[in-house]
Amino acid sequence: ELKVEQNPLFLSMQEGKNYTIYCNYSTTSDRLYWYRQDPGKSLESLFVLLSNGAVKQEGRLMASLDTKARLSTLHITAAVHDLSATYFCAVCPGGNQFYFGTGTSLTVIP
Amino acid sequence: NAGVMQNPRHLVRRRGQEARLRCSPMKGHSHVYWYRQLPEEGLKFMVYLQKENIIDESGMPKERFSAEFPKEGPSILRIQQVVRGDSAAYFCASSPRIIDRGNTEAFFGQGTRLTVV
Numbered sequence: 001e002l003k004v005e006q007n008p009l010f011l012s013m014q015e016g017k018n019y020t021i022y023c024n025y026s027t028t029s030d031r032l033y034w035y036r037q038d039p040g041k042s043l044e045s046l047f048v049l050l051s052n053g054a055v056k057q058e059g060r061l062m063a064s065l066d067t068k069a070r071l072s073t074l075h076i077t078a079a080v081h082d083l084s085a086t087y088f089c090a091v092c093p094g095g096n097q098f099y100f101g102t103g104t105s106l107t108v109i110p
Numbered sequence: 111n112a113g114v115m116q117n118p119r120h121l122v123r124r125r126g127q128e129a130r131l132r133c134s135p136m137k138g139h140s141h142v143y144w145y146r147q148l149p150e151e152g153l154k155f156m157v158y159l160q161k162e163n164i165i166d167e168s169g170m171p172k173e174r175f176s177a178e179f180p181k182e183g184p185s186i187l188r189i190q191q192v193v194r195g196d197s198a199a200y201f202c203a204s205s206p207r208i209i210d211r212g213n214t215e216a217f218f219g220q221g222t223r224l225t226v227v
Contacts, residue, residue: 102151103151
């Protein structure tokens with residue numbers, strides 16, 4: 001069974017600090033997606049990583065992909081309160097569907 | 111270009127009733143996906159449809175659940191004889207082509223939160 005695991009599941013961090021969320025997956029996939037979800041809201045696309053070694057940055061968030069290690073990271077730099085949300089990674093291993101991770105609930109404390 | 115539109119946003123049904131969830135994809139998108147999210151969990155795939163065709167329904171429960179995407183109108187996820195365990199958020203996503211090609215993304219609607227009482 002394909003598994004997509006994120007850690008940590010819950011993250012509480014102070015404003016201004018840095019942290020990394022990890023996403024491991026159990027099957028071959030040449031692409032990986034990161035989404036953000038605010039409470040009661042839909043999923044907002046953050047990054048689409050298409051190849052091994054891909055790195056993308058948007059504001060205080062930077063995502064990377066290592067397809068050989070089946071690992072993606074989402075790095076948060078100098079966190080601010082507005083980043084509080086749940087972050088999901090997902091893979092789409094050549095099929096018709098996303099397989100989502102368990103989610104990381106991030107709370108940034110002023 | 112409006113995003114993926116789902117309605118209703120909230121739906122309350124008594125056990126045994128039917129629930130009909132609607133999803134209008136983004137303009138120009140002919141691929142629709144339905145996902146279910148239980149509280150404190152990630153999204154689980156249910157079904158993938160193109161216009162008038164079910165392509166992959168491997169995530170759909172065998173009974174009571176059905177989906178369609180007619181030539182005209184929105185995609186419908188139908189749950190018959192709902193039970194409390196059906197309470198969840200149901201998300202629809204759409205894409206212009208199959209999502210394993212290029213940098214194709216899927217865009218998600220705001221979801222329908224179904225509560226079965």
